[in-house]
Amino acid sequence: MPYTYGTERDEQEMLEAIGIDGVEDLLRQVPAEMRLARPLDLPPAMGELELTQHLQSLSQQNTSAQQAVCFLGGGSYDHFIPAVVDALASRGEFYTSYTPYQPEVSQGNLQVMFEYQTLICQLTGLDVSNASLYDGGSSVAEAALMSLSITRRHGKVIVPSTVHPEYRRILETYLASTDTELVTVAATNGRVAPADIAAVIDEGTASVILQHPNFFGCLEQVEEIAEIAHANGSLLVMAFDPISLGRLKSPGELGADIAVAEGQCLGSPMAFGGPYLGIMACKEEFVRRMPGRIAGETVDRRGQRCWVLTLQTREQHIRREKATSNICTNQGLFALRASIYLSVLGPHGLREVADLCLQKSHFAAELIGQSSRCELAWSDPFFKEFVVRDTRGQVDELLAEARHDGLLAGVALGRWYPDLEDCFLVSVTEQRTREELERLGSCLSANNNQEVCHA
Amino acid sequence: MRNTEAGAPLFELSREGRRAARLPKLDIPGAPIEDLIPTEALATAPPPLPELSEPHIVRHFTNLSTLNMSVDTHFYPLGSCTMKYNSKRNERLASLPGLLHLHPYQPDETIQGLLKLLYDLQEMLGEISGLPAVSLQPAAGAQGELTALMIAVAHFQSLGENRTKVLVPDSAHGTNPASARVAGLDAVTVKSDAAGSVDVADLESKLDDTVAVFMITNPNTLGLFDQRVTEIADRVHRKGGLIYLDGANMNAILGIARPGDFGADMMHFNPHKTFSGPHGGGGPGAGPICVTDKLCAYLPVPVISCDEESYNLSYDQPNSIGQVRSFFGNVGVLIRAYAYLRTHGPDGLRRASETALLNANYLLSRVKHILNVPHGDRCMHEFVASAGKLKKDRGVTAMDVAKRLLDFGYHAPTVYFPLTVPEAMMIEPTETESKETLDNFAQALFRITEEPADLLRDAPHSTLISRPDEVQAARKPILRWQPTATLNQSK
Numbered sequence: 033m034p035y036t037y038g039t040e041r042d043e044q045e046m047l048e049a050i051g052i053d054g055v056e057d058l059l060r061q062v063p064a065e066m067r068l069a070r071p072l073d074l075p076p077a078m079g080e081l082e083l084t085q086h087l088q089s090l091s092q093q094n095t096s097a098q099q100a101v102c103f104l105g106g107g108s109y110d111h112f113i114p115a116v117v118d119a120l121a122s123r124g125e126f127y128t129s130y131t132p133y134q135p136e137v138s139q140g141n142l143q144v145m146f147e148y149q150t151l152i153c154q155l156t157g158l159d160v161s162n163a164s165l166y167d168g169g170s171s172v173a174e175a176a177l178m179s180l181s182i183t184r185r186h187g188k189v190i191v192p193s194t195v196h197p198e199y200r201r202i203l204e205t206y207l208a209s210t211d212t213e214l215v216t217v218a219a220t221n222g223r224v225a226p227a228d229i230a231a232v233i234d235e236g237t238a239s240v241i242l243q244h245p246n247f248f249g250c251l252e253q254v255e256e257i258a259e260i261a262h263a264n265g266s267l268l269v270m271a272f273d274p275i276s277l278g279r280l281k282s283p284g285e286l287g288a289d290i291a292v293a294e295g296q297c298l299g300s301p302m303a304f305g306g307p308y309l310g311i312m313a314c315k316e317e318f319v320r321r322m323p324g325r326i327a328g329e330t331v332d333r334r335g336q337r338c339w340v341l342t343l344q345t346r347e348q349h350i351r352r353e354k355a356t357s358n359i360c361t362n363q364g365l366f367a368l369r370a371s372i373y374l375s376v377l378g379p380h381g382l383r384e385v386a387d388l389c390l391q392k393s394h395f396a397a398e399l400i401g402q403s404s405r406c407e408l409a410w411s412d413p414f415f416k417e418f419v420v421r422d423t424r425g426q427v428d429e430l431l432a433e434a435r436h437d438g439l440l441a442g443v444a445l446g447r448w449y450p451d452l453e454d455c456f457l458v459s460v461t462e463q464r465t466r467e468e469l470e471r472l473g474s475c476l477s478a479n480n481n482q483e484v485c486h487a
Numbered sequence: 488m489r490n491t492e493a494g495a496p497l498f499e500l501s502r503e504g505r506r507a508a509r510l511p512k513l514d515i516p517g518a519p520i521e522d523l524i525p526t527e528a529l530a531t532a533p534p535p536l537p538e539l540s541e542p543h544i545v546r547h548f549t550n551l552s553t554l555n556m557s558v559d560t561h562f563y564p565l566g567s568c569t570m571k572y573n574s575k576r577n578e579r580l581a582s583l584p585g586l587l588h589l590h591p592y593q594p595d596e597t598i599q600g601l602l603k604l605l606y607d608l609q610e611m612l613g614e615i616s617g618l619p620a621v622s623l624q625p626a627a628g629a630q631g632e633l634t635a636l637m638i639a640v641a642h643f644q645s646l647g648e649n650r651t652k653v654l655v656p657d658s659a660h661g662t663n664p665a666s667a668r669v670a671g672l673d674a675v676t677v678k679s680d681a682a683g684s685v686d687v688a689d690l691e692s693k694l695d696d697t698v699a700v701f702m703i704t705n706p707n708t709l710g711l712f713d714q715r716v717t718e719i720a721d722r723v724h725r726k727g728g729l730i731y732l733d734g735a736n737m738n739a740i741l742g743i744a745r746p747g748d749f750g751a752d753m754m755h756f757n758p759h760k761t762f763s764g765p766h767g768g769g770g771p772g773a774g775p776i777c778v779t780d781k782l783c784a785y786l787p788v789p790v791i792s793c794d795e796e797s798y799n800l801s802y803d804q805p806n807s808i809g810q811v812r813s814f815f816g817n818v819g820v821l822i823r824a825y826a827y828l829r830t831h832g833p834d835g836l837r838r839a840s841e842t843a844l845l846n847a848n849y850l851l852s853r854v855k856h857i858l859n860v861p862h863g864d865r866c867m868h869e870f871v872a873s874a875g876k877l878k879k880d881r882g883v884t885a886m887d888v889a890k891r892l893l894d895f896g897y898h899a900p901t902v903y904f905p906l907t908v909p910e911a912m913m914i915e916p917t918e919t920e921s922k923e924t925l926d927n928f929a930q931a932l933f934r935i936t937e938e939p940a941d942l943l944r945d946a947p948h949s950t951l952i953s954r955p956d957e958v959q960a961a962r963k964p965i966l967r968w969q970p971t972a973t974l975n976q977s978k
Contacts (some may be wrong), residue, residue, distance in 0.1 A: 305814025
């Protein structure tokens with residue numbers, strides 16, 4: 033074994049104390065006919081050096097966002113991560129601890145959870161936050177289930193087609209086991225028309241789920257849709273981009289009852305999709321319907337301020353099948369990263385990051401819009417992402433050409449939206465320099481050929 | 488030596504005008520914000536986040552970290568959680584730039600190395616479990632359970648069968664019945680017999696053609712291998728049901744027995760436990776699932792396909808249940824699992840499980856002289872002791888003993904679980920502890936049982952705080968920091 037403490041002498045003494053001759057005697061607890069009679073067919077063990085070389089070789093077969101310029105978005109973004117985040121989150125006392133079931137020896141984690149919840153409330157303008165869920169997509173599904181339980185309505189959940197297609201697929205998967213119908217409302221251009229929501233909402237509707245800025249980067253008319261939902265007794269669930277809140281009105285201000293988000297943009301690496309964290313906040317009155325762990329402040333027997341896991345009667349280890357959800361973890365380490373990130377940025381840093389994304393994405397959009405090959409798909413206001421149409425309808429070729437020039441230029445939309453087969457999504461973070469934006473612009477322009485692209 | 492100033496809540500450290508980040512100046516011509524975003528969408532001020540400097544932040548979080556027990560600092564015999572050593576090499580390897588800075592929508596040809604790694608991990612999990620069809624997508628064990636139950640529902644729908652029930656042993660983790668409910672199924676509890684195994688007569692009485700799945704944890708939460716698991720599986724299969732194995736305790740049987748061989752149709756792994764995660768203060772984990780070939784078509788998308796030349800992600804799976812989380816899964820956790828498996832190889836994995844059994848049985852041989860261990864002299868990777876007698880004789884509870892262990896520098900075992908044992912203390916030492924650690928732990932446990940009840944009821948004594956008032960926390964929830972509403976100030 034690669035790293036264990038036992039010596040042969042220890043093992044002998046232990047066997048004697050147990051009163052057996054060898055470890056095989058312990059294996060007899062497994063009936064012989066169920067025991068595996070051969071070694072597992074797995075590759076042989078590797079030392080650290082070999083393993084490092086092996087993984088380096090695998091990693092070199094990938095093109096990372098440090099090698100290519102990344103304009104990919106759609107829920108995972110190439111934002112800058114300050115060194116402080118990695119330095120603190122890689123402390124073993126954080127990442128090798130477990131769920132704070134013993135508060136006396138987990139005050140660090142519990143206080144971090146409490147601070148995280150506070151930061152999320154400050155960010156969202158809502159009253160309460162849990163200590164995080166798995167990711168943005170499953171948080172949307174949890175919010176939908178939560179809305180069924182709060183409203184006791186089981187007829188419909190309404191979702192426009194401008195919500196992330198994977199989030200909608202997850203919703204569909206989760207709602208398949210309920211009687212609730214997932215009603216998808218098609219967008220007109222880059223966003224959904226409030227009237228189209230009003231046309232399908234009814235007294236069986238538990239919630240309307242919006243994403244703002246939406247999957248295409250466009251701003252929805254959230255307040256208007258919130259009014260429609262509330263007038264109908266339905267909840268408004270809003271998926272948001274945490275970075276956008278440096279500049280945009282918060283979910284609380286816009287009238288959301290439950291706000292959810294993919295928290296990756298707050299200091300977590302893209303890591304091919306995870307681990308991330310799912311953010312969820314809601315109005316105070318819904319807290320006992322909220323899934324996931326929650327930390328709360330209290331006092332200990334000596335009257336000192338301290339923190340514990342609380343409202344646990346919502347959770348599966350107490351309530352079993354009557355729990356608000358089957359979730360029994362939070363993404364503690366990634367909630368920590370988000371807390372450190374927000375602490376480093378503060379209100380002004382977050383605004384600056386938001387403004388950089390906003391300005392740079394608009395600059396890029398303008399450059400692309402000037403080209404005679406590509407155009408912006410629509411003119412709705414957007415935050416840091418926008419949809420580009422290739423007038424030649426050869427998105428795959430165009431993106432492949434850009435790739436040759438070292439640009440991951442966008443996410444093709446045809447996979448999810450057959451009518452947008454000629455479109456792709458471009459995302460611009462604060463990390464993109466003017467030179468990179470200009471390269472993107474020239475690479476996507478009409479008369480470009482390989483020479484120009486490589487220039 | 489604690490720095491109480493730095494450890495105060497972040498918000499109390501905030502001072503207007505402090506900064507820790509300077510962003511670059513705009514290197515392009517900017518436009519007035521109102522020209523880009525409609526005024527009604529703009530916030531009047533940025534969110535009221537704390538204003539801090541970098542040294543404050545570093546001191547704050549570093550000090551907080553020292554208030555945790557962790558595997559890096561302490562013995563952590565938390566039953567059912569497999570708190571084994573987390574090798575540093577895995578941290579570094581998972582952070583290689585070519586693995587860490589990959590966007591989930593990069594084209595397949597730019598991620599061939601990663602897809603190979605993930606594909607090979609699937610193959611390894613298939614071999615270890617004896618269940619060849621694998622999905623790495625679920626984000627945690629509980630989500631793996633849910634995904635598998637959704638697969639069962641899809642399977643029975645395709646057969647035209649309306650099965651609505653999930654049978655769950657009374658000793659099971661709470662996630663089992665909770666997952667059943669989220670999957671739209673009714674959880675029905677099956678009793679344990681006196682030996683802690685599934686009560687087959689009770690199972691038989693509840694087994695009919697409305698049962699979709701029997702969820703079994705084997706080794707079970709008492710740390711016992713259910714001798715009749717194959718017979719149980721046969722009974723369930725005869726009625727057309729499926730067997731789900733909760734893989735929480737796989738650390739006991741790696742290379743020793745395979746769930747697919749003893750009757751399971753579906754299972755999840757907890758890589759954060761079995762393959763040394765780490766646990767991250769409660770997450771992230773991952774919950775990859777393995778199923779039989781006949782259930783393969785229902786696995787969530789995307790799936791990795793492999794031909795002679797390349798690896799590709801496929802979303803076109805008409806019978807798939809769909810998707811349970813966004814993107815591919817908790818890839819960072821999966822890379823660590825891969826590194827763990829490649830570090831150990833087939834012999835090392837088996838040896839790890841054997842040593843986990845040796846350590847648990849050795850500790851059991853010591854603890855049984857101190858506390859009642861109601862389920863016998865042998866266990867797999869963990870065992871459950873009971874403080875029932877202490878409570879009866881002296882009013883000392885499992886919680887009192889657990890809290891006092893903290894004073895001796897040990898994390899407490901899992902207490903009050905499983906629900907079937909009174910004053911339960913579930914102890915899992917794992918294979919990465921030495922004999923002297925186990926000896927010293929047993930010694931501490933012995934000393935504690937000799938201590939006065941009053942001392943124990945107030946334990947721990949040496950920790951920063953002791954016995955927080957959880958009732959008050961739940962009754963008057965304070966779930967965020969507010970300038971005027973902190974407890975100290977309101978007193």
